[in-house]
Amino acid sequence: xxxxxAAGILLHPTSLPGRFGIGEIGPQAHRWLAHLERxxxxxxxxxxxxxxxxxxxxxxxxxxxxxxxxxxxxxWLAREGLLDTADLADFPALAADHVDFGAAIPARLALLDxxxxxWFHGAPAALTSAAADFAARQQDWLDDWCLFAALKDHFGGGxxxxxxxxxxxxxxxxxxxxxxxxxxxxxRARVLQFLFHRQWEEVRETARARGVAVVGDLPIFVAxxxxxxxxxxxxxxxxxxxxxxxxxxxxxxxxxxxxxxWGNPLYRWEEHAADGFxxxxxxxxxxxxxxxxxxxxxxxxxxxAWEIPALAPTAATETCQASGRCTLDGxxxxxxxxxxxxx
Numbered sequence: 001x002x003x004x005x006a007a008g009i010l011l012h013p014t015s016l017p018g019r020f021g022i023g024e025i026g027p028q029a030h031r032w033l034a035h036l037e038r039x040x041x042x043x044x045x046x047x048x049x050x051x052x053x054x055x056x057x058x059x060x061x062x063x064x065x066x067x068x069x070x071x072x073x074x075x076w077l078a079r080e081g082l083l084d085t086a087d088l089a090d091f092p093a094l095a096a097d098h099v100d101f102g103a104a105i106p107a108r109l110a111l112l113d114x115x116x117x118x119w120f121h122g123a124p125a126a127l128t129s130a131a132a133d134f135a136a137r138q139q140d141w142l143d144d145w146c147l148f149a150a151l152k153d154h155f156g157g158g159x160x161x162x163x164x165x166x167x168x169x170x171x172x173x174x175x176x177x178x179x180x181x182x183x184x185x186x187x188r189a190r191v192l193q194f195l196f197h198r199q200w201e202e203v204r205e206t207a208r209a210r211g212v213a214v215v216g217d218l219p220i221f222v223a224x225x226x227x228x229x230x231x232x233x234x235x236x237x238x239x240x241x242x243x244x245x246x247x248x249x250x251x252x253x254x255x256x257x258x259x260x261x262w263g264n265p266l267y268r269w270e271e272h273a274a275d276g277f278x279x280x281x282x283x284x285x286x287x288x289x290x291x292x293x294x295x296x297x298x299x300x301x302x303x304x305a306w307e308i309p310a311l312a313p314t315a316a317t318e319t320c321q322a323s324g325r326c327t328l329d330g331x332x333x334x335x336x337x338x339x340x341x342x343x
Contacts, residue, residue, distance in 0.1 A: 006213075007042065007043065019091070020091060021108055025200055044207065053223065058217075062149070062225065064219075064226070065138075065141035066145045069195070072196050074112075080124070131194040134193075144227055145227045146189035147175065150185035150188070215294070216293070246266050246310055261312070266305060
């Protein structure tokens with residue numbers, strides 16, 4: 001595939017201006033695309049769009065497949081009849097020049113919960129039909145994400161390794177009981193994913209009409225506290241309790257004497273190879289459903305990754321330097337301390 005020379009701008013949707021605390025993928029995003037077209041910009045690069053956890057970083061997402069419900073446009077929920085003008089009028093006044101996640105997230109969650117409640121009490125037939133089609137197309141990841149999201153809320157947002165042991169181990173009986181007990185919360189997560197993807201597809205359609213390609217960002221590593229690791233522990237280097245044995249980062253260099261301790265679990269590449277890299281294939285397929293062009297962040301990790309013992313305080317401890325290794329083509333080779341993953 002070849003690309004024509006083009007200019008673009010990097011901007012995460014949360015940075016779009018608006019009165020609802022966080023930039024949204026409704027009218028704000030469409031106005032932004034019109035602005036890009038007027039400036040003769042042909043690329044809009046976004047950071048990852050997944051749901052975030054502690055720290056609100058898009059690079060520590062709770063899922064590499066799911067979208068962040070916080071980006072859903074509450075204005076367009078009113079357009080769909082799931083909110084009304086009184087709901088929007090009651091939204092608290094928040095800072096207009098920056099995102100205060102601590103204040104914005106609970107205020108927006110209250111609106112989203114209200115919208116989902118109205119969905120349960122009689123969403124338009126066209127919406128429920130479209131939602132059923134969406135769920136059927138995305139069931140490979142959607143069911144797992146919805147149960148993970150429901151359980152995470154149920155346990156107060158705590159990491160999945162601290163849940164009851166039968167849920168940590170994903171025992172079938174425990175999962176079935178959780179699905180039954182939390183059926184409403186599971187369905188809530190499913191509705192929010194549908195609303196996110198529905199609105200994002202409208203953004204994509206507007207971008208195509210205005211000649212703007214959306215550039216996505218796919219971190220090579222995923223967060224440990226994520227549906228991805230909980231559902232596929234065999235693909236990651238974890239101990240029997242589900243905790244990482246080694247984590248990703250960057251060794252010390254001229255810019256940082258302690259290196260960088262990212263904390264993401266490293267892959268068991270031999271397990272990925274054994275099933276034809278099925279998880280990666282689905283991950284990339286999902287990404288290209290969301291974006292026109294894809295940037296793999298720190299893609300050098302496919303060739304070599306710096307390993308840090310999971311309990312090391314920094315990437316520059318004596319223990320780390322002694323046991324730090326690079327992972328090359330799925331095999332472990334020592335003596336490569338000069339090779340870094342941070343490019």
